Amino acid sequence: xxxxxxxxxxxxxxxxxxxxxxxxxxxxxxxxxxxxxxxxxxxxxxxxxxxxxxxxxxxxxxxxxxxxxxxxxxxxxxxxxxxxxxxxxxxxxxxxxxxxxxxxxxxxxxxxxxxxxxxxxxxxxxxxxxxxxxxxxxxxxxxxxxxxxxxxxxxxxxxxxxxxxxxxxxxxxxxxxxxxxxxxxxxxxxxxxxxxxxxxxxxxxxxxxxxxxxxxxxxxxxxxxxxxxxxxxxxxxxxxxxxxx
Amino acid sequence: xxxxxxxxxxxxxxxxxxxxxxxxxxxxxxxxxxxxxxxxxxxxxxxxxxxxxxxxxxxxxxxxxxxxxxxxxxxxxxxxxxxxxxxxxxxxxxxxxxxxxxxxxxxxxxxxxxxxxxxxxxxxxxxxxxxxxxxxxxxxxxxxxxxxxxxxxxxxxxxxxxxxxxxxxxxxxxxxxxxxxxxxxxxxxxxxxxxxxxxxxxxxxxxxxxxxxxxxxxxxxxxxxxxxxxxxxxxxxxxxxxxxx
Numbered sequence: 179x180x181x182x183x184x185x186x187x188x189x190x191x192x193x194x195x196x197x198x199x200x201x202x203x204x205x206x207x208x209x210x211x212x213x214x215x216x217x218x219x220x221x222x223x224x225x226x227x228x229x230x231x232x233x234x235x236x237x238x239x240x241x242x243x244x245x246x247x248x249x250x251x252x253x254x255x256x257x258x259x260x261x262x263x264x265x266x267x268x269x270x271x272x273x274x275x276x277x278x279x280x281x282x283x284x285x286x287x288x289x290x291x292x293x294x295x296x297x298x299x300x301x302x303x304x305x306x307x308x309x310x311x312x313x314x315x316x317x318x319x320x321x322x323x324x325x326x327x328x329x330x331x332x333x334x335x336x337x338x339x340x341x342x343x344x345x346x347x348x349x350x351x352x353x354x355x356x357x358x359x360x361x362x363x364x365x366x367x368x369x370x371x372x373x374x375x376x377x378x379x380x381x382x383x384x385x386x387x388x389x390x391x392x393x394x395x396x397x398x399x400x401x402x403x404x405x406x407x408x409x410x411x412x413x414x415x416x417x418x419x420x421x422x423x
Numbered sequence: 424x425x426x427x428x429x430x431x432x433x434x435x436x437x438x439x440x441x442x443x444x445x446x447x448x449x450x451x452x453x454x455x456x457x458x459x460x461x462x463x464x465x466x467x468x469x470x471x472x473x474x475x476x477x478x479x480x481x482x483x484x485x486x487x488x489x490x491x492x493x494x495x496x497x498x499x500x501x502x503x504x505x506x507x508x509x510x511x512x513x514x515x516x517x518x519x520x521x522x523x524x525x526x527x528x529x530x531x532x533x534x535x536x537x538x539x540x541x542x543x544x545x546x547x548x549x550x551x552x553x554x555x556x557x558x559x560x561x562x563x564x565x566x567x568x569x570x571x572x573x574x575x576x577x578x579x580x581x582x583x584x585x586x587x588x589x590x591x592x593x594x595x596x597x598x599x600x601x602x603x604x605x606x607x608x609x610x611x612x613x614x615x616x617x618x619x620x621x622x623x624x625x626x627x628x629x630x631x632x633x634x635x636x637x638x639x640x641x642x643x644x645x646x647x648x649x650x651x652x653x654x655x656x657x658x659x660x661x662x663x664x665x666x667x668x
Contacts, residue, residue, distance in 0.1 A: 201456045211446045218463020219470075222612075226665075367467075369668050417665055420471075423614050423658070 193221065193229070196263055196385065203262030207293040210285040213259050216345070223366040224383050226416040226423075231390055234411035235382040239390035240400035242342065242362040242378050247396045249340035249360070252277040253312075257284065260344045260384065261294045265301045267388040271342075273307040274392070280334035281313030284347050286326040322353040344384055348372045364388075368412035378403065381412035438466065438474070441508055441630065448507030452538040455530040458504050461590070468611040469628050471661040471668075476635055479656035480627040484635035485645035487587065487607040487623050492641045494585035494605070497522040498557075502529065505589045505629065506539045510546045512633040516587075518552040519637070525579035526558030529592050531571040567598040589629055593617045609633075613657035623648065626657035 185191060200217055203209050231239075246252045254272050256265070256279055272279045281294050291313060298311050316329035318336040327350065330336050341354060344364035348371030354361045355375055363376035364387045373379045380387045394400075430436065445462055448454050476484075491497045499517050501510070501524055517524045526539050536558060543556050561574035563581040572595065575581050586599060589609035593616030599606045600620055608621035609632045618624045625632045639645075 197457065197460060200460075204456075211449075212442065214459030215442060215445075215463035215466065218460035218465070219467040220463070221460065222464040222467030225464075413665075413668070417662065420658075420662055420665060 192383075192385070193224075196383075200259070200262050203258065203297070206297060207289055208262055208297060209258045210283070210290070212285075213262075217259060220345075220366040220383070223416065226419040227366065227381070227383075227412070228415070228419050229383070231382050231386050232412065232415050234408045234415075235380055235387065236390055237401055237403060238378055238380040238408050239382070239387055240394050240398070241403035242380055243391045243394035244398070244400045245340050245360050245362065245378065246271075246275055246277075246342065246391075249277075249338075251338045252340045252342075253334050253338040254279045255282045255335060255341060255343040255346070256280070256294070256298070257282060257345060258290060258294055261297055264344075264384050264388055265298055266305060267385065267392060269298070269302055269305055269307050269309050271388065271392060272309045278310035278312050278334050280331055281311070282330055282335060282343075284327060284350065286329065320350070320353050320357070322356055323350060328353075344387070346372045346376075348375065351375050368409045368416070373409060376405075378405065379409060381409070437628075437630070438469075441628075445504070445507050448503065448542070451542060452534055453507055453542060454503045455528070455535070457530075458507075462504060465590075465611040465628070468661065471664040472611070472626070472628075472657070473660070473664050474628070476627050476631050477657065477660050479653045479660075480625055480632065481635055482646055482648060483623055483625040483653050484627070484632055485639050485643070486648035487625055488636045488639035489643070489645045490585050490605050490607065490623065491516075491520055491522075491587065491636075494522075494583075496583045497585045497587075498579050498583040499524045500527045500580060500586060500588040500591070501525070501539070501543070502527060502590060503535060503539055506542055509589075509629050509633055510543055511550060512630065512637060514543070514547055514550055514552050514554050516633065516637060517554045523555035523557050523579050525576055526556070527575055527580060527588075529572060529595065531574065565595070565598050565602070567601055568595060573598075589632070591617045591621075593620065596620050613654045613661070618654060621650075623650065624654060626654070 252275055254268055256268055268279055295314055302309055312331040312334040316331055318330050318332040319328040320330055340360040342362045346363055351361055351372040352375050360377045362378045363372045364380045364384055365373040367373060368381045497520050499513055501513055513524055540559055547554055557576040557579040561576055563575050563577040564573040565575055585605040587607045591608055596606055596617040597620050605622045607623045608617045609625045609629055610618040613626045
C-alpha cells in the first residue's frame with residue numbers, strides 16, 4: 179500500500195484501501211482476470227453517487243437485514259471480489275445471523291476456489307468467529323445454469339430461502355430468483371441486470387453497504403421497501419452527481 | 424479470448440477485444456496493478472457515452488490531427504495501457520506523421536519498461552513500419568515532476584512542441600502543459616484532471632479515437648475547436664446517456 183493509502187485522513191483513503199485489498203487478493207490467486215475491471219466500473223458509478231450511502235441505499239440495507247434476520251435458511255454467497263474486499267464483514271454478518279457463507283464463483287477453477295477458501299478460513303481464525311464455510315465440495319446445481327457455474331451446496335445456496343449475493347453476475351442472479359428465493363444484491367450500477375432482477379438491491383459500495391447492514395438490529399422494522407423506487411432513487415442520485423460534477 | 428470475443432458480430436465484441444488485449448499485456452508484465460481498474464472506470468464512462476464517437480469527439484480528433492500534422496516536433500507517448508490496447512494504431516499514426524513514439528510510464532520499473540518496449544518493437548516488425556521508438560535510455564526530465572516519473576528523452580518528449588498522451592495521469596498532463604506544449608489527451612472522463620488541463624481532449628474510447636485521427640488527412644481543415652465546449656458536450660452526452668438508460 180502506498181503512502182496515501184496509509185493515511186486514513188486522505189480523501190481517497192477508502193478507495194485506495196479497497197484497491198490495496200484487491201491487489202493483495204490478486205497476488206493470492208483469488209481473482210478472475212475481469213475482477214479489477216469490474217471494480218473499476220464500480221468505482222466510476224460510486225464517483226457518480228458521491229461515494230456516500232444514499233437514504234434509499236440505507237433503506238434497502240435495512241430491508242435486506244430484516245429479510246435475513248427473518249429467513250428460515252439464510253446464506254451469504256462470496257465470490258473472489260467479495261472475499262477480497264469484505265471477507266471480515268461477511269463473516270461478521272454470518273456469525274450474527276448464525277448462517278453459513280458459501281464461496282461461489284463464476285469462473286470456477288480449483289486453484290481460485292482453494293485460494294478464496296483458505297483466505298476465508300484464515301480470516302475466520304483471526305476474527306475468532308464460528309461460521310460454517312461452504313464451497314469446497316458442491317453437491318447440487320442451480321437449475322438454469324450450465325457447467326461449473328451451476329455448482330453449489332445443497333445445505334447452503336440450494337436450500338436457502340434468502341440469499342445475499344453481492345457483486346453477482348446477472349445470469350446467476352436471474353437463476354436464483356427463478357428458484358423462488360429472496361435474492362439480495364449489492365451493486366453500484368442500478369441499471370445492471372443483477373440490480374434489476376434481484377428482490378432487493380443495495381446500490382452502494384460493498385463495505386459501506388455491509389456497514390449499514392451490520393448496524394441494523396434484529397428487532398428493528400424497516401420502512402416499506404419498493405424495488406423500483408429504490409433503483410430509480412439511485413439512478414437519480416447518479417444523474418444529480420454527474421450533473422453537478 | 425472466450426467464445427463471445429471471437430465473434431465480431433457480438434454486441435460486446437469491441438469491449439471484450441480490449442479486455443483480451445489487456446489480459447494478454449498483463450501476462451507479459453506490461454501493466455501496473457492499477458491498469459485494469461483504470462480500464463474498468465473508462466468502460467463505465469464509455470457505457471454512459473453509448474460506446475460511440477460523438478460529433479464533438481470527432482471534432483477534437485480532427486483538431487488533434489491538424490495540430491500534429493503541423494507540429495515542428497510531434498511525439499506520441501505510450502504507457503502500458505496504451506501499448507496494450509492500441510500499439511498498432513499508435514505506430515501507424517507515428518509512421519504517417521514521421522515522428523517518434525516514446526514509452527513513458529507513471530509507475531516506472533525496468534521490467535515493465537522492457538516488457539512494453541519489446542512488445543512495441545515486436546508490433547513494429549509485424550506491421551513493417553519504420554518508427555523511432557524511444558524510452559529505453561531517458562536523458563532528460565520533465566520539470567515539476569519528481570523521481571522516475573519525470574524521466575523522458577530530450578529528442579522525444581522534452582523537445583516536442585505537440586504531444587499526444589492518451590490515458591495520461593493528471594500531474595504529468597499538467598507538467599507538460601506548463602512546459603508550453605500543445606498537449607493532446609484521449610480520456611473517457613471529461614471531468615478528469617487530464618481532460619480538463621489538456622490543450623485538446625478527445626473524449627472517446629482509445630481505439631475509436633485513433634481510428635478517427637487516422638482517417639483525417641493532412642490537407643483537411645477542422646472546424647473551430649473550443650476546449651471547454653468540447654468537454655461540456657461530452658459531459659452532456661453522458662448525462663443524456665445516463666438519463667435515457
